Structure formats: structure tokens, C-alpha cells
Amino acid sequence: MADSVVFGPGFWGPIIATASMLLIAGAGYLLILASRRISPRRPTSEKLTTYACGEDVSPSQTRPDAEFFFSPIRRVFRPFYRYIGAKHTGELSLYVWWVLIGALVLVVLTAHGLGVL
């Protein structure tokens, strides 16, 4: 087992890595600038308008819902949200129950950890 970790020196030391990342980010930004020069933006009023089904949509209506922002991840973890997420109700009695249940489970696990069980 290692006593500690040594960050750098060496080729992948943090300063070299940071400089490389900044360099790559800078190069990426230059590419964007170059692409704008080759293909300049030509905004029109129609392009700048948000619309759906032929109707103009106001900025406040174009916002994604914060709760469902990552709905695919929600679907993947559906059992979690159904059985555990739903327990976060804000009810104090439920909080206290969880503390007591957690304490009982911890007694067993601690006993196991200390080699008693």
C-alpha cells in the first residue's frame, strides 16, 4: 500500500496537464473563430424567433423543466425514484423512523464489523 500519492513532477504532472488543457481549449476556440470567418452568421428575424407548431413561444415557455431535465436518467433509475426518492416527503415522523431503523441496522453491522456476530 502506498503511503501517499505524488502529483508530478513528470510528463503528466498537474502543471503540464493544465497547460495542455488550456492549449487545447485555446486551439478549439481558434477553430470556432475560424469557422465563423469561413461561414459567417446571417441572422434573420425568423431565425431568432422561437416557435412551435406555427406559434411564437415566449422565453419563459422555452425553459426545460428542472425536475425532468435529465428524464432519461430518471427512467434508468425509476425504481430508486419510486421507492426511495418518494420517501423524501418532508414528514418529520418519517425522518425519525429512518433514524431508528438506521440505528438498528447499524447495531448489527457494527457488531459484524467488530467480529462479534
Added chain:
Amino acid sequence: MIPHAPILAVFLPLLAAFVLPLVSLLERRYKIPLAKEWVSAIFVIAEVMVVFSVFPDAKSSVVAYQLGGWAPPLGIVLAIDALSALAALIIVTVGALVFIYSFIYMRRESGVEHYYALLFLLLGGCVGVVFTGDIFNFYVFFEIMSIASYALVAFRRHLWGIEAAIKYLIVGSLGTSFILLGIVFLYGRFGTLTMANIMELMGQVAARDLVIPLTCFLVGIGIKVAMVPFHFWLPDAYQGAPSPVSAFFSGATATVGVYAIARIVYVLFGAASVGSLLVVLGLITMVVGALMALVQRDLKRLLAYSGISQMGYVLVGLGLGTALGIQGALFHIFNNAVYKTLLFMLVGAVIWRVGTSRMDELGGLWKNMPITAFMFLLGSLAIAGIPPLNGFASKWMIYLAGIEYGGWGYVVTAIALIVSALTLAYFLKALSSVFLGQRPSHLANVKEPPAAMLLPAMVLAVLCVVFGVLPQLGVDLVEPAQRAISDLNGYIVGVMGG
């Protein structure tokens, strides 16, 4: 070290808490502008100087300060090793920055003198917990810290703040009762309250006699660090409290909780064998926190759940029990204090200007608040563990510790990596919802907060970068604390004498 620094570090904030209401009376009577702010600043600066003066001595040996000249185990002793010193350093640094931030943030509130008094009580309680070498005093300071916390959550007397404070009070009191019960068991068994003396006698006791006291401590401290399933109080409390208080909780109080786990489980009980239990609880805490953060509509609740998730990393690192794992955990709690305090300050800045933290009502604020937005981006990337920021360095150490452990350590590292990706996901959501996208028309005139509010956040943002680009600074900072956790004999000799 400044003479009598250990007792001064505990006494100064408590003194400030009692002096401030008097200063406020004088301020009103003699029309002295900003008197309580100046007095608070003086006390905070003095506290920082005192704690920083202890650090060099405590790094290499245990600083034992006997109260009234009474030697332990008869007398009460303040015992400061590298672990205590590191925790105190984090607490007072976060505390000082939160005070500076509060001078502007709280000026719209009434009864601010009570706010500062409570904040000093909280600070004194935190420093007391990490400095004391007496287990009953540990409980007393823990209670001071907790009671001040309950009052601060309810400070604004909003309905939700009071509700959150009552929940926190009941669950927190349950936690401190468990701690007291654990102390009663220990005292009944060993007949002493000095931690070093208990450690000396610990070897004479059968493991089965330690199950209940250790569980009592784990539950009590588990509530404070919001370890799943004891975490329910935290999102309500963080949301209900004023933002500077949430910032202090996430930076300093969380550090006290982690300190307590390290001190009680590893040092007092010497129970490294329950490490795998901490790893399992840490993994559950990490995953539950991240998945709950993902679906929040309120920025402060999102940050609160992310705090729970980050605490999971710390528990995993501590639980792995290797030098690398413990160093990673300690470095991560330092980093967590830096970026969580930063993020809460920035969310506070948004609330201060806009009046809400509901993400569905915000958007497009990058143009109005570019400095705040940029620092929020930095903090978000840091907490998600993106290089070259500080969160990456400590998470990297925890990943390496998992791999080095072998066997199920690989699974631990894999889960930790997935949770990091989830962390990035929900912080990108927060960034997108608040600072990017279309700006609602009523937010067109929003401005940056005053410089005095941004300054403490800037300090923390700089620390995110510095400890990311130069992570060895962080490793060097936490290494003595990790050695102190492993050197039980050194602590006993340092406190009880040869």
C-alpha cells in the same frame, strides 16, 4: 504558538457571542455605524490568527493544554494534534469568509446582532469539538454547535425556515442524545472522560462491549454528517437557512462531522475493522445524494443533496482505511469546504439579487452576473472532479485508494466515477437553468452583487484552482493529519505524558 492559544481559540468566539449584543446596544444608543460588524471582524481575525498559530506545533506533535493546571485524567485537557489542527484551520477559514460575506448579505435583515452572536456560538462550538481531549466536553461543544445551528436555520422566521429548524432540532437532538448515551456507556465501562485515557484502557475490553457505544456514536455523528439514512433533515435545513449559514454548514459543520468520525471511530475506539461498514454507508450516501440532487427544482436543495453525496466520498476514503484513502478523504473534506462554501455564496448572491433560488424561475443570468456565473462554473467543475481543479485531485486519490485496495475496491472506484459523472450532470443542469438559456424579461436589470460579497467567493475560487493545479500542497497539508489518525500511541503519550 501564541501563548494559551488552545483555550483562546475556544474562548474568543464564545466571548464574541456575548459581547455582540452589548455592542449592538451601544451602536444604537450612540449611533456608531457598523460597530457590530467591526467588532465581529476583529474577533474573527483574532480567532484566525490564534488557530493558525497552533497549526505548526500541532503538525508534528500533540499540543496538550491542561485547564487550570490539572493533569488528565482528573482535569480537562485540550488536545490538539494534526487532525484537530487541520479541521480547525478549515473551520476558521470558512468562518472568516462567511463573516465577511454576511456583512453585506445580512444588512437587509433585522436582529443581525443575534445572527452574529449565533454565528460566533456556532464557530466556538465547532472549534471546541475539534480541540477538546475530553469526551464529555466533546458532547457539550457538539450541543453548543447544534443549538446555534437550529436557531440560525430559523433566523429569518419564515414559515419554511421555522419548520426546517424544528425538524433539524428534533432529529439533531436525537443524534446528540445518541452521542450522550455512547459517552455514558464509555464512562460506565472506563470511569474516565479523557479520550487518551479511554484509548489506553480500550484494549482491556471485549469487542462485544463496544458494539452499543460505537453504534451510538456512529448514529449521532451520522446525523450530523447527513449519512444516509440519517440525512433527511439536511435539505430542509440548508434551504430554510440564510445562504451564509448554509455556506457555513456545508463548509465548517460538515468538517466537524468528518473530524468526529475520524476521531471517534479510528482514534478513540481504534475500530479500523468497521471501515468496510463506512465504505458501504459512504457508497449509499454518495449515490442517494447524487440521484436526489438530479431531480431538484431548487438550487439550495440541489446543493444540499450534492453535499450529502460528497460526504459519501469522504466516508468511502476513510472507510478504505489505507494511508492513501484517509489522505484522499481529508483532502476531499478540505476541497468540499472550499467549493461548497463557494457555491452556496454564489447561490446566495443570486438570491440576494433576484429573490429566488427556484431554477424554473431563473435563466440567462450570465450576461448580468458574469463574475458570479464564471465562479459558479469553476465551483461546479471542481465539485464534479474535473481537472485541473481541486475536486479532481482528492477524488483521484480516493479512486486510486479503491484500486490499490483491490477486490471490491474496484467496484468502489467504479461507483465513485459514475457518481462523479452524475455530479457533473446535475451541476450542468444548475448552470444551464440559472446562467444560460433565455433570460426572463423581469431579470433584465439584475446586477452583480457588491464586491464585498464577491470577494470571499473569489478567494475560494482561487483556492479551487490553486489546489487543483498544485495538488501536492493539499497532500502536504493533510498528510500530518492522516499520520495522526494512525498514530494512536503518539496521541496517548502526547496527552497523558510518557
